[in-house]
Structure formats: C-alpha cells, structure tokens
Amino acid sequence: MTLYEIERPDGPERGIRVSCPDHGETEEFQPGYQRVAFYCSGCGIEVEVRLHDTHDWRDWGERC
Numbered sequence: 515m516t517l518y519e520i521e522r523p524d525g526p527e528r529g530i531r532v533s534c535p536d537h538g539e540t541e542e543f544q545p546g547y548q549r550v551a552f553y554c555s556g557c558g559i560e561v562e563v564r565l566h567d568t569h570d571w572r573d574w575g576e577r578c
C-alpha cells in the first residue's frame with residue numbers, strides 16, 4: 515500500500531505539498547487552494563486533498 519505525504523510548508527503564505535515517496539513524485543500547490551488533486555503516474559491514482567479551517571470543522575458522521 516502506498517502512503518502519501520501531505521504538508522503545509524512553513525512561511526507567511528503557505529500552500530499545500532503532496533508527495534508519493536514510493537515513486538518520488540511531489541507537487542506543491544500555491545496558497546489559496548482549499549482543495550487540490552494530486553496524480554501519481556507511478557501509482558496510477560489521483561488523491562484529492564481538502565483543507566478545512568478549525569472553525570469550519572464538522573463531524574462527517576453527523577451529516578444528513
């Protein structure tokens with residue numbers, strides 16, 4: 515099973531960095547994106563990452 519790494523790089527305007535260490539593929543997305551899609555050609559899988567502010571958090575088990 516492949517593990518993906520998701521990071522918020524340090525700095526005043528932080529983007530999102532998504533990596534597949536098994537295949538050495540990394541993509542860094544610019545600040546301002548709350549949802550990004552990362553495709554690893556080695557895995558053949560697209561991973562969607564979505565960020566939520568702590569004030570916007572909700573329990574997904576409570577959705578109707």
